[in-house]
Amino acid sequence: MTKHNHQTAPTRFIEANGIRFAYRRFGRAGGVPLVFNQHFRGTMDYWDPAVTDGLAGNHEVILFNNAGVSSSSGRVPTSFQEMGANAIAFIKALGLTKVDVLGFSIGGMVAQEIAIQAPDLVRRLILVGTGPRGADMATSRSAEIFAATYDSPEYLWLAVHFSPSPSSQAAGLAFLERKLSRDDRDPEVSGEAASAQREAIGKYIAPADRVFDHLKNIRQPTLIVQGSNDVIIPTVNSYILQRNLPNAQLILYPDANHGSFYQYPELFVSQADQFLRSSHQGDDANLQPAERLPFPSIVSEAI
Amino acid sequence: MTKHNHQTAPTRFIEANGIRFAYRRFGRAGGVPLVFNQHFRGTMDYWDPAVTDGLAGNHEVILFNNAGVSSSSGRVPTSFQEMGANAIAFIKALGLTKVDVLGFSIGGMVAQEIAIQAPDLVRRLILVGTGPRGADMATSRSAEIFAATYDSPEYLWLAVHFSPSPSSQAAGLAFLERKLSRDDRDPEVSGEAASAQREAIGKYIAPADRVFDHLKNIRQPTLIVQGSNDVIIPTVNSYILQRNLPNAQLILYPDANHGSFYQYPELFVSQADQFLRSSHQGDDANLQPAERLPFPSIVSEAI
Numbered sequence: 001m002t003k004h005n006h007q008t009a010p011t012r013f014i015e016a017n018g019i020r021f022a023y024r025r026f027g028r029a030g031g032v033p034l035v036f037n038q039h040f041r042g043t044m045d046y047w048d049p050a051v052t053d054g055l056a057g058n059h060e061v062i063l064f065n066n067a068g069v070s071s072s073s074g075r076v077p078t079s080f081q082e083m084g085a086n087a088i089a090f091i092k093a094l095g096l097t098k099v100d101v102l103g104f105s106i107g108g109m110v111a112q113e114i115a116i117q118a119p120d121l122v123r124r125l126i127l128v129g130t131g132p133r134g135a136d137m138a139t140s141r142s143a144e145i146f147a148a149t150y151d152s153p154e155y156l157w158l159a160v161h162f163s164p165s166p167s168s169q170a171a172g173l174a175f176l177e178r179k180l181s182r183d184d185r186d187p188e189v190s191g192e193a194a195s196a197q198r199e200a201i202g203k204y205i206a207p208a209d210r211v212f213d214h215l216k217n218i219r220q221p222t223l224i225v226q227g228s229n230d231v232i233i234p235t236v237n238s239y240i241l242q243r244n245l246p247n248a249q250l251i252l253y254p255d256a257n258h259g260s261f262y263q264y265p266e267l268f269v270s271q272a273d274q275f276l277r278s279s280h281q282g283d284d285a286n287l288q289p290a291e292r293l294p295f296p297s298i299v300s301e302a303i
Numbered sequence: 304m305t306k307h308n309h310q311t312a313p314t315r316f317i318e319a320n321g322i323r324f325a326y327r328r329f330g331r332a333g334g335v336p337l338v339f340n341q342h343f344r345g346t347m348d349y350w351d352p353a354v355t356d357g358l359a360g361n362h363e364v365i366l367f368n369n370a371g372v373s374s375s376s377g378r379v380p381t382s383f384q385e386m387g388a389n390a391i392a393f394i395k396a397l398g399l400t401k402v403d404v405l406g407f408s409i410g411g412m413v414a415q416e417i418a419i420q421a422p423d424l425v426r427r428l429i430l431v432g433t434g435p436r437g438a439d440m441a442t443s444r445s446a447e448i449f450a451a452t453y454d455s456p457e458y459l460w461l462a463v464h465f466s467p468s469p470s471s472q473a474a475g476l477a478f479l480e481r482k483l484s485r486d487d488r489d490p491e492v493s494g495e496a497a498s499a500q501r502e503a504i505g506k507y508i509a510p511a512d513r514v515f516d517h518l519k520n521i522r523q524p525t526l527i528v529q530g531s532n533d534v535i536i537p538t539v540n541s542y543i544l545q546r547n548l549p550n551a552q553l554i555l556y557p558d559a560n561h562g563s564f565y566q567y568p569e570l571f572v573s574q575a576d577q578f579l580r581s582s583h584q585g586d587d588a589n590l591q592p593a594e595r596l597p598f599p600s601i602v603s604e605a606i
Contacts, residue, residue, distance in 0.1 A: 242531060242555055246558070250553070252552065254551050254584060280569065
């Protein structure tokens with residue numbers, strides 16, 4: 001049997017919830033698989049092969065398009081709760097009873113909803129460049145960046161994922177080269193699908209009373225990763241997530257924007273692999289949450 | 304030649320700046336040594352052997368008492384700038400021209416001053432449980448915790464370094480056992496020395512205009528580590544450091560207080576060793592700082 005990787009894993013399909021889900025599966029089988037949840041307008045081809053293949057060394061990696069995205073059938077729902085329910089149906093249709101879940105950007109919002117709706121299904125969570133319900137988007141430049149035009153359409157992702165520094169932009173070009181090296185690519189996301197994702201974001205970030213309270217129910221060991229200056233989902237949201245999740249480690253990378261883990265793929269793979277394989281953060285069932293101390297005044301004023 | 308460790312390394316002395324500095328040196332020689340800067344009221348015996356011996360596997364470790372502390376002669380100055388100058392004199396007296404510097408709590412404040420005063424001497428910085436000049440201490444419970452009485456004097460350090468959760472307190476007891484296992488211990492810090500350290504803290508945290516501006520001059524790759532709920536130096540200060548240093552990675556540990564790295568010594572040693580040995584964050588001289596984007600509103604109001 002051929003050992004597949006990011007570039008060679010065939011696209012397969014499975015039915016669940018009336019949706020035909022496209023997915024790819026590769027890496028070291030036999031342990032708890034790691035299910036990747038993609039960002040706004042992204043398909044399976046938008047992941048960085050340095051990250052997926054890096055993690056595939058010690059983990060089985062599962063990429064998929066959620067309902068209505070690219071080669072998966074169905075419609076994109078207008079809430080992350082529904083996207084989470086679809087993801088759970090997909091995971092269960094594969095016959096899996098325990099997975100690790102990685103979510104990037106709105107994929108991290110879906111990942112949180114998966115953990116809330118199916119706590120027994122999820123062993124550990126990795127949340128990259130994301131935020132909680134009620135996320136503070138005040139300083140986000142997302143609308144402006146996605147609305148702009150670029151010399152090459154792919155340069156949009158340099159603006160989204162990388163900082164303006166020469167070293168970050170150079171890392172961005174290397175990422176694009178890795179990203180674009182697969183030949184049989186997924187179809188791009190439709191305008192209708194992107195609109196539904198945008199609508200879900202709008203609902204998710206609406207302010208609400210005690211909007212972070214439900215985070216205490218996500219008891220899985222969690223690794224939160226973000227860039228120091230995320231202009232899509234502002235970095236303070238990872239800080240808020242870390243303070244409100246009972247068992248979360250936070251890592252922020254320097255000089256980095258939304259695609260922090262694509263800028264430092266080796267470092268990320270090493271840290272994520274250690275997080276997934278070690279028991280430093282204990283197991284969900286046994287963790288006693290820390291006393292929730294008051295927020296520092298600097299932060300509590302606004303949240 | 305015997306290979307020494309935390310428990311067996313002899314206390315040696317060296318003169319500089321008119322001070323007789325006590326120090327211990329062990330671990331893997333031949334590379335860039337790692338110089339440890341201790342917290343309020345701490346001596347060389349206050350470090351966690353799991354951390355020092357862990358890092359000594361790949362690095363030469365240098366512990367010392369700064370001027371006026373424990374077995375070192377002289378007086379404790381009443382500013383971290385002066386403590387930094389003394390530390391630089393000590394390092395140079397050892398004949399070293401390049402070191403990595405780790406600072407914990409007020410030792411992290413000294414470490415920053417070392418990097419500012421002697422940028423060419425410092426290769427990389429590790430800042431644990433600390434804050435910048437002008438640190439936000441509004442929610443610190445330091446005064447109350449240090450003023451309280453405890454069944455055993457050592458239990459003070461459970462309150463300082465560990466969270467109230469059963470798992471953190473258990474980690475704290477294991478730390479105390481490690482810490483107290485050396486027989487020929489340094490004298491405790493005098494009341495006079497502690498008072499001078501307290502005075503230095505008072506000056507350091509005084510609000511001032513553009514108090515974070517000088518941080519952009521600390522261009523060394525930096526690793527910042529703190530607990531999720533540091534009640535001595537509030538955790539938000541690491542977030543502020545990360546945002547203002549040009550090349551800093553931030554790691555926050557869950558359910559952890561001031562002594563976060565004593566709660567997760569294996570994880571810390573692994574991450575710190577990787578930081579010191581890899582080039583993920585590049586070299587100081589070549590780094591182009593990221594564009595400094597505006598603070599999120601949530602944070603900018605207060606700083």
